[in-house]
Amino acid sequence: MTEDFVLRALAGGIGAALAAGPVGCFVIWRRMAYFGTALAHAVLLGIALGFLLELEPFVGVFAMCFILAGCLILLERQRLVSLDALLGVLAHAVFAAGLVVIAFMERLRVDLVGYLFGDILSVGVVDLWLIYTTAAISIAALLWQWRNLLSVTVNRDLAAVEGVPVERVRFLLLIMLAGVIAVGMKIVGMLLVVALVIIPAAAARRVSSTPEQMAVASAVIGIIAVISGLFSSLEWDIPAGPAIVLVASVAFAASLLIPSRGQQGRDD
């Protein structure tokens, strides 16, 4: 079981989980799950974009997620439609556009199932580079802006009064989320990528009493889910992406049995 493609799959999955864990914590703290879903729906359009520009499909996905993240930030300022509705409109509009554009491009042969459900066993060397570059950048950015990110999460205005550049910090988080969605898509597919982002983070809550512990625990749970999911998939010949998400979901359910932490006693 140590063939190259298995090792690459393992490395790719671990890298994606590493990046997704801490960002996923902010997604559930700030209730941004729907942002993630909207970004994931841009994947097909991104692949078409990559094809048009003769780039790696993966690069097209990155670019499309970043473009959509930018649009969301700009559109969030309008007050005509609620953010919730706006995300719903945008997500399905870009998804539909992706399907239509791909149907038009006759020369483009797309493995639709692979993009919808992920294809971890086809992770190549270029993919590994992209995954680990994204993970390294997003972890570095998290460490650099950690306190500002937390401060903005707790109260925007208070953070602003204390000198935090609130808009830049929120933009950074959305960009990181776009990057994580783009790499996670390769592992578990666009339909399940949000699960890879939020389920390990949700499972980490009960074993953490500080935000930092939760970020680390979330990455660890994600990595465990990737390893066990991948090997169950090879062992029992089941699809890898859903297996990974199922393991993470079991971890979440198990975490609910643990009594809530966070209280360290009355005083020290």
Added chain:
Amino acid sequence: MPGDASRARPLIEARGVSVSFGRQNVLDKVDIAVHAGEIVTLVGLNGAGKSTLIRVLFGIVRPDLGTVVRTPGLRIGYSPQHVHRDPILPMTVRRFLTLGAPASHDRLKKVLAEVGAGTILNHPLAEVSGGELHRVLLARALLREPGLLVLDEPLAGVDVTSQAELYQLIATIRDRYGCGVLLVSHDLHMVMAATDTVVCLNRHVCCSGHPKVITRHPEFVSLFGPHVANAIAIYPHRHDHRHDERGEPVPIDDGDPKSPDMSGGQG
């Protein structure tokens, strides 16, 4: 102290500030100033523009018209009305206090003791009571050693006895540090007794003035005790206008202009 304050330059001052969101006029030529050592209470109903006005003072919202002048280097300590304290975010009081800036254990203990919440340093923020939360927010503001304290609804969800305690705490802090205090409240009539100036906002400044101490009223004293009666004052509004259905100010042309109807006209 309040007497000197009015002659010195204010810590922060808004002059003729107007803000509109789309067609909605939220603030109309509003003036407000807070001096060092002065307690200003900003009162107004929901939707009167109080939050927008403080966001203008903070520089978060840019006014369409008018200016905000701040003393250079002014540090503001802000206690917001709400903080996100969902149990999904594992955040202790200690971690919350150090989100703005790092502080030593001793300093955290000291500042929490000062606001009367000395024992909850390691508690989850999501589990402290409403009254404790106001004290924790005040502690975070004080950690910045502010020249100006802005307290948005610092008494929301607190019973009247604890309100009096918090008012006394705020007055003590003002006396000890000499900072200016801007207190935001939706209670139009009951204000903090130590308030130097009340500013009543309903998109524009309806009136401003000093509150009346009600300590002497025997019924109030017997109902709440002298501590409460000493901390809370009544603010009699003197408006020369009322508001029509669209909220536009119109002159008072009938009835007694000396006793405008706050409940009906929302003046």
